[in-house]
Amino acid sequence: MKEKIIFANDNFIKKSKASIPFDDGSFQKGNSIFESIRFYKNNVVQIDNHLKRLFKGLTYFKFQIRYSRKELKQIINQLIIKNNLKSGIVNLIISDAFDVSNPLASKTRIYISLREVRKLKKEPVKIIFLDESDYPVIRFKNSIKINNYAGNIRAMRHAASQKCFDAVFFNDKKILTESTMRNIFFIKQKKIITPPLSLGILNGTTRQTIKEIAQFHGYEYKERFIKLDEIIEMDEAFLTSCAHGVVACFWKGWNNSNVITPKIKNFLNKALLGD
Incomplete structure (x- = not known):
């Protein structure tokens, strides 16, 4: 099975090569926000609504990222193509490092990965x-x-x-x-x-x-x-x-x-x- 590609540290890399810095805000203090977004047959479902909520969170927490909504969409679409998946979930995490001695300092990182959706065996x-x-x-x-x-x-x-x-x-x-x-x-x-x-x-x-x-x-x-x-x-x-x-x-x-x-x-x- 071909190894999955993720987006981390501003690059597309193999999942096995990915790492999270020790000072990462999500790892250290849970200082991060995320979105889980469905994609299906080349359609990233309700992407605008998800990004609207994401950027609302960025504003609230005063996280600074250098990517626009349009650029994030492009990265997500590229990631889907690189992984050759027809359907699944996009996991988008934005974390911000936190230094208790300098609480106003900010260092934001973006992680984007994909996962497949397991079908339910039965309902209800x-x-x-x-x-x-x-x-x-x-x-x-x-x-x-x-x-x-x-x-x-x-x-x-x-x-x-x-x-x-x-x-x-x-x-x-x-x-x-x-x-x-x-x-x-x-x-x-x-x-x-x-x-x-x-x-x-x-x-x-x-x-x-x-x-x-x-x-x-x-x-x-x-x-x-x-x-x-x-x-x-x-x-x-x-x-x-x-x-x-x-x-x-x-x-x-x-x-x-x-x-x-x-x-x-x-x-x-x-x-x-x-x-």
């Missing part, structure tokens, strides 16, 4: 619900993807140990927020419901598209607080992410009727992937 997938106070997860008013997922990963591993695909968090008021790396949606009486951004959840790019699709196809769409004790009354539930799009889910003691979810999944695939 099983999920569990976890109290987020037991995990160091970040709740933040600005939709920025920060490279600090230790709590999310621990929760996902716990879910996997219970033979579940993912875990959905609830807060100290027993209100649902999001899953470890995905947004959560419910359907009740043909109404699509999802937690609001005011809870500090990520405004995922797929989440945004679901809202547009739902309204375009005549489904009522509502963002509101969802209590843990009311999920038993829901008709359907699904997770969303750029990697898998819409994924129907269920949990112990509740089965998904899965009537509208496949339609939403189909609408999304046509809108983003052309399938």
Whole structure:
């Protein structure tokens, strides 16, 4: 198998030759932001939305990079061609070194790599619900993807140990927020419901598209607080992410009727992937 090529230190290099400097901000302090972007049949899906969020993060953290959005697009497209991949995920990380003795100093680095998307063996997938106070997860008013997922990963591993695909968090008021790396949606009486951004959840790019699709196809769409004790009354539930799009889910003691979810999944695939 041909060795993968990544982009690091302003160069395209073999993955085995890549290295991270000891003073790298992401390595030392988690001082970095990232985007995960789907590509499919020469189309980098929703690239403009992803880069808009990325540059919002750069502004917030005052990271300085020498590449424009157009140049980042070119680098990503070149990387896909060099790796000869038809579909997968672009992982784009921007880190900034941090010196406690000189906190205003800045040294930003960019890392871009690709990975393939593993197809799910079956759907719906099983999920569990976890109290987020037991995990160091970040709740933040600005939709920025920060490279600090230790709590999310621990929760996902716990879910996997219970033979579940993912875990959905609830807060100290027993209100649902999001899953470890995905947004959560419910359907009740043909109404699509999802937690609001005011809870500090990520405004995922797929989440945004679901809202547009739902309204375009005549489904009522509502963002509101969802209590843990009311999920038993829901008709359907699904997770969303750029990697898998819409994924129907269920949990112990509740089965998904899965009537509208496949339609939403189909609408999304046509809108983003052309399938």
